[in-house]
Structure formats: structure tokens, C-alpha cells
Amino acid sequence: FGLSVREMAAQWAVLALLAACMASAAKESVLNMCMDAKHHKTEPGPEEALHGQCVLWKDNACCTANTSTEAHQDQSYLYNFNWNHCGVMPEKCKQHFIQDTCLYECSPNLGPWIDQADTSWRRERILNVPLCKEDCELWWEDCQDAITCKENWHKGWNWTSGTNRCPRGFMCQPFKYVFPRPADLCEKIWSNSYKYTMEHRGSGRCIQMWFDPANGNPNVAVAKYYAQNGRDASPTPRAVLLLLLPAALLLWRGWYDGIA
Incomplete structure (x- = not known):
């Protein structure tokens, strides 16, 4: 898709950071x-x-x-x-x-x-x-x-x-x-x-x-x-789904911008 190894590594770093943030937010959501x-x-x-x-x-x-x-x-x-x-x-x-x-x-x-x-x-x-x-x-x-x-x-x-x-x-x-x-x-x-x-x-x-x-x-x-x-x-499935939606949209936009 035209992405360099460095760009792909950056994408994965962002993904890992978002996953960590999502896990933290999911824990807070059940309190x-x-x-x-x-x-x-x-x-x-x-x-x-x-x-x-x-x-x-x-x-x-x-x-x-x-x-x-x-x-x-x-x-x-x-x-x-x-x-x-x-x-x-x-x-x-x-x-x-x-x-x-x-x-x-x-x-x-x-x-x-x-x-x-x-x-x-x-x-x-x-x-x-x-x-x-x-x-x-x-x-x-x-x-x-x-x-x-x-x-x-x-x-x-x-x-x-x-x-x-x-x-x-x-x-x-x-x-x-x-x-x-x-x-x-x-x-x-x-x-x-x-x-x-x-x-x-x-x-x-x-x-x-x-x-x-x-x-x-x-x-x-x-x-x-x-x-x-x-x-x-x-975290409950309901909480996870609510948190995944905006994160998924953000990741998709970043991937799309990278290949556009």
C-alpha cells in the first residue's frame, strides 16, 4: 500500500498506545x-x-x-x-x-x-x-x-x-x-x-x-x-464496544490517510 517500514512501525505504535488507553478507560467505565x-x-x-x-x-x-x-x-x-x-x-x-x-x-x-x-x-x-x-x-x-x-x-x-x-x-x-x-x-x-x-x-x-x-x-x-x-x-462487553467504536474509526482514518 505504499507505506514504508518506518511508517508501518509508527502505525503499530499508535495502535499499541490506543489499546493501552482503551484498556485504562474500560477499567474506569465499570466503576x-x-x-x-x-x-x-x-x-x-x-x-x-x-x-x-x-x-x-x-x-x-x-x-x-x-x-x-x-x-x-x-x-x-x-x-x-x-x-x-x-x-x-x-x-x-x-x-x-x-x-x-x-x-x-x-x-x-x-x-x-x-x-x-x-x-x-x-x-x-x-x-x-x-x-x-x-x-x-x-x-x-x-x-x-x-x-x-x-x-x-x-x-x-x-x-x-x-x-x-x-x-x-x-x-x-x-x-x-x-x-x-x-x-x-x-x-x-x-x-x-x-x-x-x-x-x-x-x-x-x-x-x-x-x-x-x-x-x-x-x-x-x-x-x-x-x-x-x-x-x-x-470490562463488560457493552463497555468495550462503546470504547472500541471511536478508536476503530480513528485507526481507520489514520490508515486511510497513510495510503491516500
């Missing part, structure tokens, strides 16, 4: 984002009227006030999911599921673990979010005597009534038999949305479901750490 799911906002922002346990994210949230209110209902319109499918769930256990819902719906700090989803009601999900040891173990401790009939709550329910019911042949039994260890509960109940870790709250290496907003949101630093260093912190 403050909302997943593409059923009730999430397009972009995070302040929500002064968040309800109850979701108020932790009022300064920067991916959920609306209405979503936060519904997250506290035994059976809300969000997913028509009933916590009380095997009898009334104890209040101390329910608080953890409400907090789990608030984290999922409201947190803008889950970007490093956003993955593609293959369901009709959401295009993205979270996968293997490193949950702090205390959060997982307290969840299990407070729910061990609650009753359920299924290990994976994402799928396999009987929805003929419009809400989730136990499938035929599934027996209701205490959580401690369905989930013998804290890791079983945190990892299996939502199809590996969370990953049990030995990391502690305040370490900067695990996501906290519970925190004191007066001291700031500790998950901001956690997301930044994993975006920069974590094995599971690859």
Missing part, C-alpha cells in the same frame, strides 16, 4: 454504572427518597425510590417473588434478603462483575461478586432455621399461579439442610451472583451488603481495586 436489567436506571445518580434499607445508596443509586419501596414487600411487583413460599420467613432472615435486593437494584459499584444474561427480563446480571465473609456468614446464621424447598431461587419454580411456588416433589425444609454452609447459601441461591470469600469488611477486597453511609460507601474502593487488579474484573 460507576448500572446494569442493563429490569428495574435499573440507565445511569446512577442521587435518590433522596430511597426507602428503608436501600437508603444506604441515596447519594448515588441505580434504583428509583419506588423500586426501593417495593424491595421491602413480601411479594412485590418487581419480580412477583414470594419469600414466604414455605411459610412465613423469619424477620431477621428477611432483612438479609431485602438488603441483598437493595444491593442488586441500587449499587453502582458492581460493574467489574456485570456479565451477559440469557433471560427475557434482563440483558445483564452480576456474577461472582466477592461478598465479605461477615455478610455471608451472618446471612446464613440468621436464615438457618427459615424454610425453603429449593437451592437455586433463580429458576425451576412453579409459576402457574403468577408467583413462585415449590415444584411438585420438592420438600420444604430448613435452610441449614438446603444450604449446609454459608458459602452454599451465598453462592448457590442466585446462580453464583455472589462468591464467598475470606476477606473481611473494611479490607477493600470484598463487597459489603451492609455498611454505615455516614462513613461513605466502602464498595467504591472495592470496585476500583478489582477493576484494576482483579481476575474477575474484565
Whole structure:
């Protein structure tokens, strides 16, 4: 195409520099984002009227006030999911599921673990979010005597009534038999949305479901750490595509000018 070796080397140098810049920008892009799911906002922002346990994210949230209110209902319109499918769930256990819902719906700090989803009601999900040891173990401790009939709550329910019911042949039994260890509960109940870790709250290496907003949101630093260093912190396909488009156009223009 008429390019000298020096010119071609310069082109490759520019390409390498752009690739490095794109990688850095991709890491930054996942630090403050909302997943593409059923009730999430397009972009995070302040929500002064968040309800109850979701108020932790009022300064920067991916959920609306209405979503936060519904997250506290035994059976809300969000997913028509009933916590009380095997009898009334104890209040101390329910608080953890409400907090789990608030984290999922409201947190803008889950970007490093956003993955593609293959369901009709959401295009993205979270996968293997490193949950702090205390959060997982307290969840299990407070729910061990609650009753359920299924290990994976994402799928396999009987929805003929419009809400989730136990499938035929599934027996209701205490959580401690369905989930013998804290890791079983945190990892299996939502199809590996969370990953049990030995990391502690305040370490900067695990996501906290519970925190004191007066001291700031500790998950901001956690997301930044994993975006920069974590094995599971690859940028999402959506973020990569958005970054690739302008870079590709720039490279094409430079190549075209070089041969014109």
C-alpha cells in the first residue's frame, strides 16, 4: 500500500498506545454504572427518597425510590417473588434478603462483575461478586432455621399461579439442610451472583451488603481495586464496544490517510 517500514512501525505504535488507553478507560467505565436489567436506571445518580434499607445508596443509586419501596414487600411487583413460599420467613432472615435486593437494584459499584444474561427480563446480571465473609456468614446464621424447598431461587419454580411456588416433589425444609454452609447459601441461591470469600469488611477486597453511609460507601474502593487488579474484573462487553467504536474509526482514518 505504499507505506514504508518506518511508517508501518509508527502505525503499530499508535495502535499499541490506543489499546493501552482503551484498556485504562474500560477499567474506569465499570466503576460507576448500572446494569442493563429490569428495574435499573440507565445511569446512577442521587435518590433522596430511597426507602428503608436501600437508603444506604441515596447519594448515588441505580434504583428509583419506588423500586426501593417495593424491595421491602413480601411479594412485590418487581419480580412477583414470594419469600414466604414455605411459610412465613423469619424477620431477621428477611432483612438479609431485602438488603441483598437493595444491593442488586441500587449499587453502582458492581460493574467489574456485570456479565451477559440469557433471560427475557434482563440483558445483564452480576456474577461472582466477592461478598465479605461477615455478610455471608451472618446471612446464613440468621436464615438457618427459615424454610425453603429449593437451592437455586433463580429458576425451576412453579409459576402457574403468577408467583413462585415449590415444584411438585420438592420438600420444604430448613435452610441449614438446603444450604449446609454459608458459602452454599451465598453462592448457590442466585446462580453464583455472589462468591464467598475470606476477606473481611473494611479490607477493600470484598463487597459489603451492609455498611454505615455516614462513613461513605466502602464498595467504591472495592470496585476500583478489582477493576484494576482483579481476575474477575474484565470490562463488560457493552463497555468495550462503546470504547472500541471511536478508536476503530480513528485507526481507520489514520490508515486511510497513510495510503491516500
